Amino acid sequence: MSEGGTVGKALAVLDQVAGFGRPVRFGDLQAQSDLPKATLYRLVQTLVQQSMLAYDPDSQTYSLGVRLVRLAHAAWQQSSLAPIARPSLDDLSARIGETVHLAQLDNAQVLYVDKRNAAQPVQMFSGAGKVGPAYCTGVGKAMLAFLDPVQLEAALAQQSYHRFTDTTLTSADALRGELATIRAEGHAFDREEHEPGIICIAVPILAESGRMLGAMSVTGPTTRMTLDDLTKLAPQLKDTAAFIAREAQTWRFPETQKRTGS
Known part of the structure; x- marks a missing residue:
């Protein structure tokens, strides 16, 4: 061996x-x-x-x-967006009163690295440290949409395409079509595709180079919100994602930032 x-x-x-x-x-x-x-x-x-x-x-x-x-705590501090993004997640969740998720890709799956609960918490699958499917979650589709073509094809081949609900996309071709729309609009939706009664809007967190760093979402129950309600939150979500991306760039590449800024 x-x-x-x-x-x-x-x-x-x-x-x-x-x-x-x-x-x-x-x-x-x-x-x-x-x-x-x-x-x-x-x-x-x-x-x-x-x-x-x-x-x-x-x-x-x-x-x-x-x-x-110990290793997980070190990885959380050194490799995840969570420590950088936490103040921004706190601020956004407090302003809108809904659940905010932060996620990164792990072997073509969604790894939730942080979560801020709503003023009215709702029981749902996601939670910091949990791993979920990429093809049927808002954060997953937001991240897949902004992978380079080679990475995307590799990630699509690793999806299970299990039908969780009636609205789950169950093929790579169907997913490719939605990813094109996500790239054009800059945000993704989960239309009860992973859990019945749970919807979300998600945006990618992109470096200045366009490299995908992660994604964040606003999630809630269909009992008190609609996709139209979530769409109205897109500008705030995109502004927060852009701020997190700038903070991540400064934190991860301080010497590069110093040289380019001098």
């Missing part, structure tokens, strides 16, 4: 444990794994030794280890 292969398999095990959302027995892991039992056991034991997994001898279960908490 190559070193690169070992690392990849170990990460797959971590993803598998995380996917259960609860402490899991080795038998459960084995039932879902293509790895030989001895290989899987060796990987699990190594991850436990490195504190990437924790083992509870009483329940004989494995869960994500505390070392991952």
